[in-house]
Structure formats: structure tokens, C-alpha cells
Amino acid sequence: xxxxxxxxxxxxxxxxxxxxxxxxxxxxxxxxxxxxxxxxxxxxxxxxxxxxxxxxxxxxxxxxxxxxxxxxxxxxxxxxxxxxxxxxxxxxxxxxxxxxxxxxxxxxxxxxxxxxxxxxxxxxxxxxxxxxxxxxxxxxxxxxxxxxxxxxxxxxxxxxxxxxxxxxxxxxxxxxxxxxxxxxxxxxxxxxxxxxxxxxxxxxxxxxxxxxxxxxxxxxxxxxxxxxxxxxxxxxxxxxxxxxxxxxxxxxxxxxxxxxxxxxxxxxxxxxxxxxxxxxxxxxxxxxxxxxxxxxxxxxxxxxxxxxxxxxxxxxxxxxxxxxxxxxxxxxxxxxxxxxxxxxxxxxxxxxxxxxxxxxxxxxxxxxxxxxxxxxxxxxxxxxxxxxxxxxxxxxxxxxxxxxxxxxxxxxxxxxxxxxxxxxxxxxxxxxxxxxxxxxxxxxxxxxxxxxxxxxxxxxxxxxxxxxxxxxxxxxxxxxxxxxxxxxxxx
Amino acid sequence: xxxxxxxxxxxxxxxxxxxxxxxxxxxxxxxxxxxxxxxxxxxxxxxxxxxxxxxxxxxxxxxxxxxxxxxxxxxxxxxxxxxxxxxxxxxxxxxxxxxxxxxxxxxxxxxxxxxxxxxxxxxxxxxxxxxxxxxxxxxxxxxxxxxxxxxxxxxxxxxxxxxxxxxxxxxxxxxxxxxxxxxxxxxxxxxxxxxxxxxxxxxxxxxxxxxxxxxxxxxxxxxxxxxxxxxxxxxxxxxxxxxxxxxxxxxxxxxxxxxxxxxxxxxxxxxxxxxxxxxxxxxxxxxxxxxxxxxxxxxxxxxxxxxxxxxxxxxxxxxxxxxxxxxxxxxxxxxxxxxxxxxxxxxxxxxxxxxxxxxxxxxxxxxxxxxxxxxxxxxxxxxxxxxxxxxxxxxxxxxxxxxxxxxxxxxxxxxxxxxxxxxxxxxxxxxxxxxxxxxxxxxxxxxxxxxxxxxxxxxxxxxxxxxxxxxxxxxxxxxxxxxxxxxxxxx
Numbered sequence: 010x011x012x013x014x015x016x017x018x019x020x021x022x023x024x025x026x027x028x029x030x031x032x033x034x035x036x037x038x039x040x041x042x043x044x045x046x047x048x049x050x051x052x053x054x055x056x057x058x059x060x061x062x063x064x065x066x067x068x069x070x071x072x073x074x075x076x077x078x079x080x081x082x083x084x085x086x087x088x089x090x091x092x093x094x095x096x097x098x099x100x101x102x103x104x105x106x107x108x109x110x111x112x113x114x115x116x117x118x119x120x121x122x123x124x125x126x127x128x129x130x131x132x133x134x135x136x137x138x139x140x141x142x143x144x145x146x147x148x149x150x151x152x153x154x155x156x157x158x159x160x161x162x163x164x165x166x167x168x169x170x171x172x173x174x175x176x177x178x179x180x181x182x183x184x185x186x187x188x189x190x191x192x193x194x195x196x197x198x199x200x201x202x203x204x205x206x207x208x209x210x211x212x213x214x215x216x217x218x219x220x221x222x223x224x225x226x227x228x229x230x231x232x233x234x235x236x237x238x239x240x241x242x243x244x245x246x247x248x249x250x251x252x253x254x255x256x257x258x259x260x261x262x263x264x265x266x267x268x269x270x271x272x273x274x275x276x277x278x279x280x281x282x283x284x285x286x287x288x289x290x291x292x293x294x295x296x297x298x299x300x301x302x303x304x305x306x307x308x309x310x311x312x313x314x315x316x317x318x319x320x321x322x323x324x325x326x327x328x329x330x331x332x333x334x335x336x337x338x339x340x341x342x343x344x345x346x347x348x349x350x351x352x353x354x355x356x357x358x359x360x361x362x363x364x365x366x367x368x369x370x371x372x373x374x375x376x377x378x379x380x381x382x383x384x385x386x387x388x389x390x391x392x393x394x395x396x397x398x399x400x401x402x403x404x405x406x407x408x409x410x411x412x413x414x415x416x417x418x419x420x421x422x423x424x425x426x427x428x429x430x431x432x433x434x435x436x437x438x439x440x441x442x443x444x445x446x447x448x449x450x451x452x453x454x455x456x457x458x459x460x461x462x463x464x465x466x467x468x469x470x471x472x473x474x475x476x477x478x479x480x481x482x483x484x485x486x487x488x489x490x491x492x493x494x495x496x497x498x499x500x
Numbered sequence: 501x502x503x504x505x506x507x508x509x510x511x512x513x514x515x516x517x518x519x520x521x522x523x524x525x526x527x528x529x530x531x532x533x534x535x536x537x538x539x540x541x542x543x544x545x546x547x548x549x550x551x552x553x554x555x556x557x558x559x560x561x562x563x564x565x566x567x568x569x570x571x572x573x574x575x576x577x578x579x580x581x582x583x584x585x586x587x588x589x590x591x592x593x594x595x596x597x598x599x600x601x602x603x604x605x606x607x608x609x610x611x612x613x614x615x616x617x618x619x620x621x622x623x624x625x626x627x628x629x630x631x632x633x634x635x636x637x638x639x640x641x642x643x644x645x646x647x648x649x650x651x652x653x654x655x656x657x658x659x660x661x662x663x664x665x666x667x668x669x670x671x672x673x674x675x676x677x678x679x680x681x682x683x684x685x686x687x688x689x690x691x692x693x694x695x696x697x698x699x700x701x702x703x704x705x706x707x708x709x710x711x712x713x714x715x716x717x718x719x720x721x722x723x724x725x726x727x728x729x730x731x732x733x734x735x736x737x738x739x740x741x742x743x744x745x746x747x748x749x750x751x752x753x754x755x756x757x758x759x760x761x762x763x764x765x766x767x768x769x770x771x772x773x774x775x776x777x778x779x780x781x782x783x784x785x786x787x788x789x790x791x792x793x794x795x796x797x798x799x800x801x802x803x804x805x806x807x808x809x810x811x812x813x814x815x816x817x818x819x820x821x822x823x824x825x826x827x828x829x830x831x832x833x834x835x836x837x838x839x840x841x842x843x844x845x846x847x848x849x850x851x852x853x854x855x856x857x858x859x860x861x862x863x864x865x866x867x868x869x870x871x872x873x874x875x876x877x878x879x880x881x882x883x884x885x886x887x888x889x890x891x892x893x894x895x896x897x898x899x900x901x902x903x904x905x906x907x908x909x910x911x912x913x914x915x916x917x918x919x920x921x922x923x924x925x926x927x928x929x930x931x932x933x934x935x936x937x938x939x940x941x942x943x944x945x946x947x948x949x950x951x952x953x954x955x956x957x958x959x960x961x962x963x964x965x966x967x968x969x970x971x972x973x974x975x976x977x978x979x980x981x982x983x984x985x986x987x988x989x990x991x
Binding site for chain 1: 631656874
């Protein structure tokens with residue numbers, strides 16, 4: 010009794026003081042294996058909820074309903090009791106798995122809880138801790154050379170606002186450093202007309218995905234269903250390299266792809282400049298994710314950066330899906346050996362909120378140009394801080410590289426064994442993909458894997474993508490590979 | 501000791517079971533009055549933090565840094581120890597004041613905490629509680645007649661995605677109910693060209709504010725600094741009525757304003773239809789907020805709705821700033837006696853996350869057309885649910901009307917007494933504004949009020965806006981009025 014009392018008091022003390030150690034949450038042990046209980050997924054309970062939801066919104070895209078109380082670590086538990094090894098993690102947005110005790114603990118700290126509840130308009134009345142919060146993020150994970158940080162709420166908003174920083178920078182370069190806006194500009198911008206609202210463009214790539222608000226969508230070219238019926242901007246779109254695999258056996262083709270695409274980028278910049286819609290920036294993913302996990306070489310990205318610098322066009326690398334560690338580095342573009350940093354790097358998903366790092370010269374000189382009510386969310390930043398702590402303390406990038414090697418080697422072996430079904434295994438860290446023969450075969454495989462208890466995702470037309478949490482280990486990779494093999498055997 | 505032990509255990513029990521009652525937070529009593537300690541605001545500590553922050557982002561817009569641990573109820577406490585009565589509430593986004601015990605308590609419930617931490621991709625893997633959560637919101641606060649609900653993260657995203665619903669609806673009406681996309685549309689949309697990416701427009705109003713991502717910004721026309729250097733769409737912009745005050749003495753002028761603007765709307769729809777950029781929707785605020793608290797009559801909105809219905813143009817009412825109770829009703833457009841609901845109503849700010857209610861016919865038939873990774877945030881919806889509970893249980897709309905009447909009557913009295921300084925008091929509930937002689941005088945007044953411990957905000961060129969929390973009471977209104985009077989006496 011004495012012992013119990015002491016325990017209770019010390020727990021209580023921990024809560025009051027907000028000490029950073031796991032409390033008494035039912036942190037279940039991770040299951041040792043997936044377990045599928047229903048004949049189909051979605052099971053009957055998921056279907057019932059889907060039916061209910063579809064009366065008030067389009068619910069066609071919903072795969073299943075989750076019991077987040079029971080989900081744990083790398084395992085997702087659905088309402089029908091199916092236990093799935095999650096290698097898709099909410100479209101690549103869960104860094105530490107489900108119910109990580111360190112994250113459950115963040116809001117046991119009373120000050121953190123107050124930060125969460127008292128949501129400020131960060132551009133006007135930030136909390137006293139806000140500058141330090143941002144400096145912590147900058148110090149710990151900013152791409153080298155990018156000293157400025159703007160926070161937003163999601164990936165689309167991050168890209169839209171980063172485009173604005175680029176337009177503002179571009180026009181300042183045109184106008185001259187300390188030249189004021191003129192009266193014609195002030196008047197015309199208010200009615201959406203040039204010169205105040207100038208004809209400027211962002212160059213993007215076929216197959217790219219940068220979000221779905223209208224300007225972000227104007228740079229997205231992955232699937233027609235995202236774009237059809239929505240007005241857009243006449244902005245240039247270049248080809249993205251289409252590599253053949255294995256890379257080592259297709260060097261000549263792949264190099265010529267790089268060259269072809271870089272030439273197209275230059276030609277499009279010329280063309281749109283002449284057309285009166287000058288290119289202010291280039292936006293590119295380090296790996297085109299929604300578009301099918303299309304990779305390009307470091308040389309391609311070096312070439313893009315060179316073109317940008319020569320022509321006064323900004324380079325924005327969109328790390329919304331690739332950022333946060335799953336490629337084995339915090340930023341995928343760290344693999345590219347660029348000549349200095351890109352101008353802007355956007356993020357979201359695993360980083361809990363949206364935002365972008367950028368060079369000082371991309372900071373608007375005037376207030377209220379890149380602004381909104383919330384400008385991010387300090388509650389999400391507290392989670393991000395703890396996520397970064399865990400990544401560092403538990404050496405999770407090393408873990409990603411180890412588990413990723415097992416998964417990639419295994420996929421390469423399967424691809425050899427079942428070359429009529431699989432090809433083009435690729436990726437870095439655990440950010441991996443493999444191609445199927447066609448869309449139907451891919452969808453079929455994803456469905457069969459799910460019935461083996463493995464939740465993957467499709468991307469592009471042919472690919473299955475793997476997007477596990479950073480806590481995904483070799484043992485999990487082996488479960489995925491065993492499941493994959495048993496599915497392939499059925500076909 | 502026995503008692504202490506029991507208390508500790510019962511508290512612990514409350515935490516484990518997540519019982520919904522306030523725990524041991526230091527819920528300070530609200531101060532009885534503002535208290536300004538520094539000569540200027542921002543004080544020295546705020547200035548130091550502002551200086552620090554400006555090295556990594558533009559910090560020009562920051563007014564002061566807040567101590568959110570110490571802020572309570574209607575009072576904001578800044579880092580310099582100034583205690584300000586907050587009548588601006590983070591640009592109108594705080595419904596229940598600071599550190600409301602009911603909100604601090606939401607995440608003491610373990611399931612709620614898990615919902616917060618395990619953030620799902622709601623369009624694919626929602627939690628089992630999600631449909632019920634949405635139904636609760638619909639049942640409690642949906643505008644009558646709007647049965648569908650789509651959640652987003654912020655106001656800009658809500659408007660951008662609502663525009664997409666409108667474009668999709670408009671094209672379905674053109675194409676025919678069950679007509680498939682054709683091959684030319686599928687191909688052309690991928691390169692941002694019509695017919696797949698059609699020339700369609702949203703009609704907006706001069707003085708409007710609907711957000712700052714590029715399509716939202718194309719419908720925003722409040723200040724040049726929001727728009728300059730950013731490319732835009734050639735979309736029609738109509739005049740918004742400019743009323744003279746007091747309303748009762750200017751009926752004829754104001755009615756003719758309504759008429760003038762409605763005629764302009766019709767002419768612009770004709771003009772843009774002929775121009776090949778048909779108008780698919782009209783977006784309008786019930787009170788133009790950022791643009792200067794410009795009101796229009798119920799008849800004006802009835803007229804807009806009629807034009808929309810006659811011409812197959814959707815009516816979107818943007819209640820991002822007006823929604824949530826501060827006009828004395830949950831939705832300001834409830835005052836308009838419309839002939840049936842508007843087609844779409846967007847919200848954000850006080851409602852914690854973004855989103856929109858809409859008619860069933862505005863639901864896309866296919867999945868993935870209005871979609872993103874998160875599609876809102878269940879953690880914010882838990883807060884919203886509790887906010888709605890408190891509004892109902894504490895009868896806060898009644899409180900808003902009572903406190904608003906005191907504040908409005910007081911402002912009208914001041915306006916009479918200081919007619920050379922103030923005019924055009926207007927608004928509903930506590931959503932009030934008064935005009936000054938010019939921008940400089942307005943900014944000066946806002947600054948002087950702050951030094952009396954009253955945090956207001958400017959809007960438009962001439963206006964001071966009042967946006968207190970729903971918990972703002974008559975006693976607070978009297979403090980504002982006393983402060984206002986003493987400032988006016990100084991001038």
C-alpha cells in the first residue's frame with residue numbers, strides 16, 4: 010500500500026511537472042504478426058460506417074475505418090479487428106507509428122497543453138516560446154544554407170505560399186532592390202490585372218504532384234481526376250526523366266533522359282519568357298511520389314539548379330512526401346550534392362504541419378505579403394520537436410537504412426524470381442517502390458497484400474509504394490516480404 | 501494524509517477514465533481590469549523577441565508576444581506583464597477566451613488524446629468515431645438545409661476546395677448528369693488547358709477577403725499588399741454596397757446601393773459568359789470583414805441568391821470570420837431570410853478547423869476530386885465539439901446579444917458625443933465596428949486603446965473592429981467603453 014501510494018504520487022507529480030516520460034497509457038506491445046479476421050477488407054463494420062459517411066460526403070476513397078485506440082507501433086487495427094502491418098502510414102504521414110508513448114506524453118506537460126488550446130494568430134500575437142521553437146527546428150533539421158522558416162498548415166498551402174515568395178522575389182529582382190510599387194501596379198493588382206498581378210509562371214513536371222488548391226494544382230500532373238473541370242494557369246510543364254531499371258544496366262538511356270528533360274526545361278523557359286509569362290520558379294519533387302515513385306539522378310537535379318541560377322529562376326524542392334527521414338536522410342535532396350542549397354524547400358506530412366525553409370533573399374521585405382490567420386500551429390510544432398528528439402535519440406535514420414536495405418534487397422530478389430509480375434524496384438531508405446505489369450495487376454496485388462495483413466499503397470499507374478514509419482525494422486521488412494512472396498505464389 | 505491520498509487517487513482515476521471535469525489546472529480568476537505596465541506596447545521584452553524572430557522570417561506584423569500560460573478568459577497577458585482586455589481575439593478566432601477549463605480538459609480523455617496524436621488520412625483511413633463526429637457537427641450547427649460537410653485545415657483551403665466543388669457541379673450541369681469525361685478533356689486537363697481545365701470563374705466583390713492562396717486571392721480585393729506581384733485569374737469583380745449610416749436615416753441611398761450592385765452582378769455574369777469565362781459561382785461574405793466591416797442588407801443577399809438561381813450560378817457564403825456565434829447567431833446569413841439555404845457555406849477560425857457545408861448536389865460523384873492527405877484534423881474537431889457544448893450549455897449566443905447591445909449602444913453614444921472623430925457604428929451581436937476620420941486617426945486610436953489595456957483591431961481603411969470572445973460580457977463592454985471615452989477625451 011505504501012508502495013502503491015508512492016507510485017500514485019510520483020505519477021501525479023510527473024503530470025504536474027510535465028516530466029517527459031511515458032505515463033500509464035495502455036501502451037500495448039506491438040503484435041508479432043498481422044492477423045486478418047474478415048473475408049474481405051473493408052470488413053462488415055467498415056462497410057457499415059462507410060455507408061453512413063457516404064450520406065454526407067463522398068466516401069468512395071475510404072479503405073477501412075481504424076480503431077486508433079488499439080493501433081500500436083507499426084500495426085493498424087481496423088474496426089473489424091483486422092491487424093495490419095502498416096507500410097503506407099496515412100499516405101506517408103506517420104513518423105513514429107501509432108500511439109508512440111513519447112507523443113502521447115507531450116500534452117501531459119501543462120504548458121504544452123495550454124499552447125495547444127490557446128491557438129494564436131502567429132503573425133500578430135505569437136507566444137513567448139515561438140521564436141525559440143522555430144530556432145530549434147532550424148538548428149536541428151533545416152537544409153544546410155536555408156536560414157529562414159515560414160510555417161503553414163498543410164502541403165498545398167506550403168507550396169502556394171512558397172510560390173508567392175518566389176513571385177515576390179522575382180518581381181523585386183525585375184523592379185530593383187529598393188524600388189517602390191507604382192500607382193498602376195497598386196490599382197491593377199486589385200482587379201487581378203497586370204502589371205500589378207503579373208503574368209508569371211512556375212515550371213513543373215509531367216507526373217508531378219504538389220497539391221490540390223488551384224495554383225498547386227496547376228503544377229500537379231499525376232492523374233486527370235485531380236484536375237478535370239478545374240480552371241488552371243497556362244504554366245509550362247516539362248518532361249521528367251523516365252528511367253529504365255536496373256539503373257546499373259541502363260546508364261546510357263537514363264543519362265540521355267536527364268539530358269532530354271533538361272533541354273526541355275531550358276526551351277520551355279525561353280518559350281514562356283517570349284510568350285509574356287516568364288518563369289519565376291521551378292518546382293520539383295526529389296522523387297515524384299503520387300506520380301509513381303519516379304526517381305531522377307543527382308546530375309539531373311544539379312542540372313536544374315544550374316539552369317535556375319543562370320536564368321534567375323528559383324528552384325523549389327517539394328519534400329512534402331520525401332522529407333522527414335524515410336529516404337534515410339531527413340531531406341531526400343541531401344543525396345543530390347547540389348552546388349549550395351535549393352532556394353526553397355517545402356515540407357508537411359511527417360513533419361505534422363506545413364511550411365518551408367528558404368534563403369534570406371526570399372523573405373518578403375514588407376509584412377502581410379505572406380500571411381494568414383494562423384500561420385501554422387504551435388501544438389503541431391511541439392509534436393514535431395518531440396519527433397525530432399526521438400529520431401535523434403533512437404538513431405532512426407540508421408534504422409531506416411537498415412530496414413530499407415532488407416526490404417529493397419528482398420524486393421529485388423522477388424523481382425528476379427517473378428520477373429513476369431514485378432520490375433523496377435527502386436528507392437532510398439524505406440521509401441521504396443516496385444512496378445507491376447499494369448494498373449489492374451497492381452491494384453489486385455495491393456488488395457491481396459491487404460488480405461495477408463499488409464497495408465501498402467499504389468502510386469502512378471503501375472507502382473506499389475512502401476511508406477512505413479521510421480520505426481519499421483528488419484523484422485517488419487521480413488513480414489512484408491513473406492506476405493509478398495505468398496501473394497505472388499498465388500498468381 | 502489519508503485525505504491527500506484519496507484526492508490523489510481520485511484525480512488519477514479521473515485521468516485514467518478520462519472523465520470530463522476540470523482537473524487541477526491553475527485556472528486563475530479573470531482579472532477585474534486591464535493593467536498596462538510598459539510605456540509602449542510592444543514593451544521591451546516583446547521587442548527583443550520580435551528582433552530575434554525577424555532574423556528568420558518577416559516579423560513586421562507582430563504586435564506583441566503573449567504569455568499564454570498566464571492569459572485567462574477575456575484577458576491576454578503579454579511577456580512584459582501587460583494585461584489586455586482582448587477584443588480582437590487572434591483575428592476573431594478564439595471562441596471561449598484563453599485557457600477555458602473545458603478545453604483544457606478535452607485531452608485528459610485518453611481516447612481524445614489518441615485521436616489527437618494518431619492523425620489519420622481522413623479520406624482513406626478515418627477513425628471509427630469520425631462519421632459520428634461529423635454527424636454531431638451537422639446536427640448541432642449546420643445551416644438549415646445543408647446536409648453535406650467537407651472538412652479542411654484553414655479558411656483559404658476551405659474556399660479553394662469549395663470553389664472546386666462549384667466548378668465540378670457547374671461542369672456536370674453543362675455536360676449532363678451521367679455523361680462521362682471525353683478523351684479530349686482527359687488529355688487537356690493534364691496540361692492545364694481547356695476543355696479539360698475549362699475557363700470558368702468565381703464572381704467576387706471589391707473589398708472582399710476570401711484568403712491568400714492563389715484562387716482564394718483572386719477573389720480577395722481588400723488591400724493591395726495582399727495581391728501585388730502575385731499572378732491571378734481574370735475573374736469578374738462587382739461592387740459591394742457602400743452604405744451610409746445611421747441606416748434608418750439613409751434608407752433611400754442604401755437601397756439604391758443594393759440595386760446598383762445587383763445590376764452590376766448581372767451585367768458581369770453576362771459579360772464573362774460572353775467572354776468565354778462563364779461564372780460558375782458567386783462568393784460573398786455576410787459582412788466584409790478585412791475589407792472594413794462592410795454590411796449589406798438581407799434584401800441584397802436575397803437578390804444575389806435569386807440571380808444565382810436564375811442563371812445556374814452557385815452562391816457561396818464565406819462565414820470564415822462571421823461564423824461561430826459572434827454576430828449573435830451561429831451563422832450571420834441566418835439574418836438574411838434567404839429563400840432556402842445558400843449552396844455552400846465555408847467556415848474556419850472560431851470553429852478551429854476549416855471546412856464547408858453544402859447541398860447534396862455539390863458532392864462530387866467520383867472520389868479523389870476534393871481530397872488531400874489530411875482532410876481536416878479530428879483533434880480540432882474534438883475541440884469544436886466541446887466549444888459547441890459550452891455555447892449551448894452556457895447560452896452564449898444570448899450573452900453575445902446582451903453584451904453586444906451594451907457595446908453597440910455605447911459606441912453609438914460616443915459617436916454622437918465625438919462626431920468629429922467617430923461615425924458609422926454598425927454590426928450585429930458583438931461583431932461590431934466604428935469608423936474614424938482617416939487611416940492615420942484609426943491607427944492612432946487603436947494604439948491609444950492598447951495603452952489603456954484594450955486590444956482591438958483595424959480593418960479596411962477607416963474602421964476599428966471589435967471581435968471579442970463569445971464569453972465577453974456586459975462588464976467587459978463597459979471597460980471597453982470607458983477606455984474608449986478616456987482616449988477620445990485626450991484627442
